[in-house]
Structure formats: structure tokens, C-alpha cells
Amino acid sequence: MMSELVGQLINLLAAILLMLSFAMISQRRILSLIHLFTAQGAILVAATLLVGYATHQPHLYVSAGITLVLKVILIPLLLHRVINRLDVRWDVETLINIPMTMIIGIALVIFAFNLALPISKLSVSIARGTLGIALACVLLSFMMMITRSKAVPQVIGFLSMENGLFFAATSATYGMPMVVELGIALDVLVGILILGVFMFHIREEFDSLDISHLEKLRED
Numbered sequence: 001m002m003s004e005l006v007g008q009l010i011n012l013l014a015a016i017l018l019m020l021s022f023a024m025i026s027q028r029r030i031l032s033l034i035h036l037f038t039a040q041g042a043i044l045v046a047a048t049l050l051v052g053y054a055t056h057q058p059h060l061y062v063s064a065g066i067t068l069v070l071k072v073i074l075i076p077l078l079l080h081r082v083i084n085r086l087d088v089r090w091d092v093e094t095l096i097n098i099p100m101t102m103i104i105g106i107a108l109v110i111f112a113f114n115l116a117l118p119i120s121k122l123s124v125s126i127a128r129g130t131l132g133i134a135l136a137c138v139l140l141s142f143m144m145m146i147t148r149s150k151a152v153p154q155v156i157g158f159l160s161m162e163n164g165l166f167f168a169a170t171s172a173t174y175g176m177p178m179v180v181e182l183g184i185a186l187d188v189l190v191g192i193l194i195l196g197v198f199m200f201h202i203r204e205e206f207d208s209l210d211i212s213h214l215e216k217l218r219e220d
Contacts, residue, residue, distance in 0.1 A: 006054040010171060013047045014130035017167060018109070021140040024160060025105055025147075026098050033156050034079045040163045041071030048170050060170070067166070075159065083152060095147045105140055112136035130171040137164035 017040060024036045045068045052060030096104070116132035141161035145154045 006050050010047055010050055011130060013043050013050070014133040014167070014171070017043050017047075017137055017163075018133050018140075021137045021160065021164075022102070022105055024156070025101050025140055025144045028098075030083055030150075030152050030156075033153060034076055034083070037079075037156050037160055037163075038072055038076045040160060041067060041076075044163055044167055044170070045072060047167060051170055063170070071159075071163070079152075079156070095149055101143070101147060104143060108139040108143060109136040112139055131168055134164050134168035134171065137161075137167065140164075 020036050020040050020043070024033060027033050027036060045064045048060050048064040048067060052058070052064065112135040113132035116135050119131060138161050141157050141164055144160065145157035148154050148157065
């Protein structure tokens with residue numbers, strides 16, 4: 001009975017995570033993107049705690065703590081600092097208009113569910129049905145990366161894609177080995193610091209964060 005309730009709660013959190021991913025691909029303001037990313041992190045923390053409680057695996061509580069510190073507190077603070085320094089709080093330019101983006105997003109969700117269905121049937125976890133949602137979140141985040149012309153939204157898209165992968169690992173396989181999780185957490189933190197430096201250099205060189213300027217530099 002308790003495992004069924006936990007499974008339903010995880011499914012609910014997965015649905016919220018998917019809605020947040022759709023909100024991110026339709027969002028035009030960088031500040032709102034950071035808030036949505038923070039909300040994703042909070043959902044991941046709650047889902048990991050629920051899975052840890054249902055499966056009695058203490059390492060998942062540690063994973064939830066790492067996620068809380070890294071994705072709910074530290075990385076959002078770093079992103080806020082970056083956008084304050086670069087003064088790019090508001091506008092986000094998209095290469096595809098919002099209605100077309102949403103239609104493509106729906107198609108990606110359908111594809112993700114069909115792709116994950118055979119794998120979900122083989123899983124014995126309490127939240128095996130969420131694998132399709134996790135894959136859909138990864139694909140939506142990847143689409144956000146390739147449809148935004150500015151560097152900051154692309155960084156947030158990359159981080160959101162990692163959220164989808166983490167959720168898939170937690171819900172479908174009860175998490176990864178702790179050494180792997182710590183390594184990934186460190187890689188993500190180092191990656192965001194490097195991308196922050198990268199964005200500062202773009203801004204100083206071109207007075208803009210539009211990555212299309214890099215193509216002009218290559219042509220020169």
C-alpha cells in the first residue's frame with residue numbers, strides 16, 4: 001500500500017517535471033528560466049527522497065542532499081550572479097516561434113514515450129512508468145539548447161537535460177553509485193563555471209551573447 005502511494009507521488013512529481021520542461025521551452029525571460037530550473041531541482045530532491053524512503057537506500061538521501069545544495073542553491077546563485085554581471089535578465093531570442101516550439105515539443109514527448117515503453121516493461125522499480133517522462137524532459141531540454149541563440153539559455157538547457165538524466169537514473173534504477181554521482185556533481189559544477197567564463201569572454205569580445213558571432217569569427 002505504501003509503495004503504491006509513493007509510486008503515485010513520484011508519478012505526480014514526474015508530471016510536474018514535464019510541465020516545467022514545457023514552461024522552459026516557451027519562456028522568453030532568462031530570469032524566469034533560472035526560477036524554473038530551480039523548481040526542477042526541488043522536484044528532483046523530493047523524488048529522490050521518496051524513492052529512498054520507499055526502497056530503504058540511504059545513499060539516495062545523500063544524493064538528495066547533493067542535489068539540494070548544487071541545483072537548488074549553488075548553481076541558481078551562480079546563474080543569478082552571471083546575468084547580473086552581464087545585465088541580461090529579460091529577453092531570450094528563439095530561432096523558432098513559441099507555437100511551433102510547443103508543437104515540436106509535443107511530438108518529442110510522444111516519441112519519448114514510445115521509445116521508453118519497451119524499457120519500462122522490463123523495469124521492476126516502483127516508478128518505472130516515469131522513464132518516458134524523464135526521456136521527454138531530456139529531449140525537450142536538448143531542443144531548448146538548439147533553438148536559443150543566446151549562450152545563457154543554452155547553458156540552462158544543458159543543466160536541465162542533466163536533470164532529466166538524473167531523474168531517469170533515480171526513478172528507474174534507484175540511483176547511480178555514489179562515486180559516479182559525486183563525479184557528475186563535480187563535473188556539472190566545473191562545467192557551469194567554465195561556461196560562465198566563456199559567456200563573459202563572448203560579451204567582452206562582441207558586446208552580445210549571441211553565439212552566431214562565433215561563426216563570423218571562424219569565417220574571419
